[in-house]
Amino acid sequence: MTTQELRQLLSELSLEEKIGQLVQMPAYFQSGGHITGPAGEMGITNDDLRLAGSYLSIVGAADVEKLQREYMANHPHHIPLIFMADIINGYRTVFPIPLAQGCTFQPELAEEGARIAAKEAAASGVHVTFSPMADLVRDARWGRVMESTGEDKYLNGLMAAAMVRGYQGADLKEKGRIAACLKHFAGYGAPEGGRDYNTVELSPRTLREDYLPAYQAAIDAGCEMVMTSFNTLDRVPSTANRWLMRDILRGEMGFDSVLISDWGAVMELIPHGVAADFAQAAELAIRAGVDMDMSSPCYTHELKRLVEEGKVPEALIDESCWRVLALKNRLGLFENPFRDLSRDDEAALLLCAEHRAAAQRCAENSFVLLKNDDQALPLASDAKVAFIGPYVDSHLTSGAWSIFCDDTDAITLRTALRQRGVPDERFAVGCPIVAPGETILGFQKDYPLPEIDAEQALADAVALAKSSDQVVLALGEHREHTGESASRGQIALPDCQLRLLDAVAEVNPNITVVLYCGRPMDLRALQDKAKAILVVWMPGTEGGPAIARTLYGDCAPSGRLSMAFPWCVAQLPMHYDQLSTGRPYHGDHRAIRISSKYLDMPNRPLYPFGFGLTYTTFAYSGVALSADKLTRGGEITASVRVTNTGDRPGTETVQLYLRDLVGSVARPVRELKGFRRVTLRPGESADVAFAITEEQLRFYDINMDFVSEPGGFEVFIGPDSASENKATFRLV
Ligand code: BGC
Numbered sequence: 158m159t160t161q162e163l164r165q166l167l168s169e170l171s172l173e174e175k176i177g178q179l180v181q182m183p184a185y186f187q188s189g190g191h192i193t194g195p196a197g198e199m200g201i202t203n204d205d206l207r208l209a210g211s212y213l214s215i216v217g218a219a220d221v222e223k224l225q226r227e228y229m230a231n232h233p234h235h236i237p238l239i240f241m242a243d244i245i246n247g248y249r250t251v252f253p254i255p256l257a258q259g260c261t262f263q264p265e266l267a268e269e270g271a272r273i274a275a276k277e278a279a280a281s282g283v284h285v286t287f288s289p290m291a292d293l294v295r296d297a298r299w300g301r302v303m304e305s306t307g308e309d310k311y312l313n314g315l316m317a318a319a320m321v322r323g324y325q326g327a328d329l330k331e332k333g334r335i336a337a338c339l340k341h342f343a344g345y346g347a348p349e350g351g352r353d354y355n356t357v358e359l360s361p362r363t364l365r366e367d368y369l370p371a372y373q374a375a376i377d378a379g380c381e382m383v384m385t386s387f388n389t390l391d392r393v394p395s396t397a398n399r400w401l402m403r404d405i406l407r408g409e410m411g412f413d414s415v416l417i418s419d420w421g422a423v424m425e426l427i428p429h430g431v432a433a434d435f436a437q438a439a440e441l442a443i444r445a446g447v448d449m450d451m452s453s454p455c456y457t458h459e460l461k462r463l464v465e466e467g468k469v470p471e472a473l474i475d476e477s478c479w480r481v482l483a484l485k486n487r488l489g490l491f492e493n494p495f496r497d498l499s500r501d502d503e504a505a506l507l508l509c510a511e512h513r514a515a516a517q518r519c520a521e522n523s524f525v526l527l528k529n530d531d532q533a534l535p536l537a538s539d540a541k542v543a544f545i546g547p548y549v550d551s552h553l554t555s556g557a558w559s560i561f562c563d564d565t566d567a568i569t570l571r572t573a574l575r576q577r578g579v580p581d582e583r584f585a586v587g588c589p590i591v592a593p594g595e596t597i598l599g600f601q602k603d604y605p606l607p608e609i610d611a612e613q614a615l616a617d618a619v620a621l622a623k624s625s626d627q628v629v630l631a632l633g634e635h636r637e638h639t640g641e642s643a644s645r646g647q648i649a650l651p652d653c654q655l656r657l658l659d660a661v662a663e664v665n666p667n668i669t670v671v672l673y674c675g676r677p678m679d680l681r682a683l684q685d686k687a688k689a690i691l692v693v694w695m696p697g698t699e700g701g702p703a704i705a706r707t708l709y710g711d712c713a714p715s716g717r718l719s720m721a722f723p724w725c726v727a728q729l730p731m732h733y734d735q736l737s738t739g740r741p742y743h744g745d746h747r748a749i750r751i752s753s754k755y756l757d758m759p760n761r762p763l764y765p766f767g768f769g770l771t772y773t774t775f776a777y778s779g780v781a782l783s784a785d786k787l788t789r790g791g792e793i794t795a796s797v798r799v800t801n802t803g804d805r806p807g808t809e810t811v812q813l814y815l816r817d818l819v820g821s822v823a824r825p826v827r828e829l830k831g832f833r834r835v836t837l838r839p840g841e842s843a844d845v846a847f848a849i850t851e852e853q854l855r856f857y858d859i860n861m862d863f864v865s866e867p868g869g870f871e872v873f874i875g876p877d878s879a880s881e882n883k884a885t886f887r888l889v
Pocket of ligand 1: 213641
C-alpha cells in the first residue's frame with residue numbers, strides 16, 4: 158500500500174477498530190472461538206478477539222493460515238493480523254542460548270542463527286520475533302541471564318545488531334524475513350537481588366552509559382519494534398514511563414516504530430501501585446507512548462471510553478494505530494496476508510541439514526574451556542573413557558525459551574558418541590538432574606520426576622568409573638532453573654550431582670566435567686575435583702555432536718566467557734568494568750585492612766569475563782603503540798604479537814580494553830573496546846593491531862555531556878579482562 162492509501166485506511170477506521178489494532182491476544186485466548194482460562198477471568202470476550210489486530214504464540218502454517226483467513230473475512234476492513242512469537246535462539250532447529258552465542262565473540266554466528274530462525278519461523282507464519290534481548294546482565298542469580306549475550310555493553314551491542322540484521326535482512330518483505338522486537342526497555346537486567354521482575358535502581362549516568370548502548374545498537378540496526386520492561390526505573394514502571402519512552406527512546410534514541418508492552422505489563426501497573434484500575438493503567442500506558450497492549454484487557458476495554466470522556470486524545474490512538482498499520486505494511490501483509498507461510502516450506506526447511514549444521518557450528522564455537530590440567534582434553538581416541546551423568550543422554554539441552562521445538566529432536570551426547578563407536582557399556586546416568594522429589598515447575602510445561610533407583614545408579618556409575626582410564630561427567634542445572642521467573646539464590650550444582658562427583662572422584666581422579674547451564678555457576682565444588690571443565694551451556698539441537706567432536710579434538714573450544722563465573726553467589730552482582738574505589742584492593746594478602754575487599758572471599762571471580770582456554774597455548778608480546786599521544790580526529794595503533802606456543806593449531810580471541818586514568822567522574826577500571834580472532838598453526842605468530850580513536854574514549858562527564866577528556870589512558874591487550882599486558886598514552 159502507498160502511504161496515502163494507508164492514511165486513507167486509517168481515516169476510515171472507527172475508534173473501536175483503531176483500538177483493536179493496538180491489542181495483542183495470546184494464543185490460548187483463541188481456542189476454537191471459545192474464551193478460556195485467563196482470558197475469561199480478565200473479561201476478554203469474543204468481540205475483543207474479532208477486532209484484536211495481533212496474536213502471540215500461534216505458529217504453524219496450517220493454523221495461522223486458517224486464523225488469518227477467518228479473521229480477515231470477519232474484519233470490517235479486512236485488515237490482516239500480525240503474528241508474533243518468542244523465537245529466541247532458533248525455532249525448530251535450536252541454536253545455543255544467547256548467553257552462549259555471546260561467548261562465540263562472533264556476531265556473524267548470531268546473525269546466521271537469527272537468519273535461520275527467521276526462515277523457519279516465517280514458513281510457520283510468524284511475522285515478528287520478540288528478540289533480541291539486549292539487557293545488560295551482572296547478576297547470575299537472575300534466571301534470564303541465559304537470554305542476554307552477557308555482561309558487556311559493547312559485545313551486547315554487536316550481538317543485538319547482528320541478530321536484528323539476521324532476522325530482518327535488508328528488506329523486510331524478502332521471503333524468510335521477520336521483524337525483530339528489541340527488549341526489554343529498559344534496565345530489566347538489573348533487578349535488585351537478581352530476583353525477576355524486581356525493582357531496578359540505576360543512576361541516570363549508569364543507565365545511559367552502561368545500559369542504553371546495546372539497545373541503541375539494535376535500534377541503529379533498524380529493529381522494527383521495542384518491548385517495554387516489567388521493572389520500574391526511578392520508581393516509575395517502564396510501561397507508564399513517559400520520560401523513558403517518549404523522551405529517551407523516541408526523542409533521543411531515534412526509535413519511531415511500534416512499542417509493545419511486555420506480557421500483561423499494562424494491567425500490572427495496578428499491582429505496581431501506580432494505577433488504581435484498568436482504565437488508569439490504559440491511560441498511563443498510552444500517554445507514555447506504548448502502542449500495543451500485550452495480553453491484558455486494558456486497551457481493549459478502556460481506551461474507547463477514555464477517549465469518549467475526553468481523558469485521552471484520539472490523536473494518541475491514531476498515532477499508535479498508524480505505527481501498527483505501517484509495520485503491517487512494511488511486512489507486505491496488505492498485499493499478501495499469508496506471506497511466507499507454507500506447509501511445503503515447513504517440511505523442507507525445519508530441521509533441514511543446512512540448519513542443523515549451522516546450529517552445530519554455533520554450538521562448537523560457544524563452548525568455553527575453563528580448565529584443562531594435564532591436557533585432560535582432548536580425549537585420546539584409544540582411551541577407555543566412561544561417560545557418566547544425567548546429561549549424557551538428556552534431550553533437555555535446548556534452553557528455557559525453546560518453546561516451539563520438540564525436545565526429542567536434540568541429539569544427545571550419548572547418541573553422538575555411539576555414532577563414533579563408543580560402546581553401550583561405557584555410559585551411566587549416575588543420578589537425575591535434580592533430586593527425586595524435587596518438583597520442576599516449568600514456565601511453559603512441567604517435567605515428570607525421573608524414575609531412577611538413585612543408589613543403584615550411583616553404584617553403577619562408580620563401578621564404571623573405576624574400570625576406566627578417564628571419566629567424562631556430563632552435569633548441569635535443569636534448564637527450567639534458568640529463564641523467566643527462574644531466579645535462584647544458589648547457583649551451585651544440585652546436591653545429587655555433587656554426590657555423584659564426589660563418589661566418582663574417589664575411584665578415578667581423571668575427571669572432565671561437561672557443564673550444561675544457563676548461567677554462570679558456583680563451581681567451587683568442582684574446581685579441584687575436575688581436571689578439565691568444559692562449559693557447553695544449553696547447546697540446542699546439535700549439542701551432542703558438537704560436544705563429542707570437541708571432546709575428541711575434531712574441533713577445539715574457542716569460546717570466551719560473555720559473563721564471569723563468580724567465585725560464589727555472595728559476590729553478585731559483579732562485572733569486570735567496575736569503578737575503582739578510593740581504597741582499591743590490589744593483592745591477595747588480607748593483611749591490608751583498609752581496602753575494598755571481603756574478609757572471607759576474594760574480590761575476583763573464579764573465571765573472569767573474556768576467559769577461555771583451548772587445546773593449545775598462546776604467548777603475547779608487550780603492547781606496542783604507534784604513538785604515545787592521540788589527537789582529536791587522529792588515530793593511534795595498539796598492537797601485540799601473538800604466538801601459538803603449543804603443538805596444535807588454535808584460535809585466540811585477542812581483546813582490547815581501555816582505561817581512562819583521570820576523569821571528571823570515576824571511570825571503569827577497564828572497558829572492552831575491540832577484539833579479534835586469530836587462528837594460528839603451532840609456532841606461528843601474528844601481529845594483531847587495533848586502531849584507537851578519540852570517539853572510543855567518550856563518556857558522560859560531570860555535566861552529563863558525552864565527551865572525552867584529555868589525559869592519560871591505559872591500553873590492555875590480552876586474552877581476557879584480567880590481563881595486565883598494557884601500555885599508556887595521552888589524549889591531547
Ligand atoms: C517476557 C517477554 C516475552 C513475552 C511474550 C514475557 O513474559 O518477559 O520476554 O517476549 O512474555 O511471550
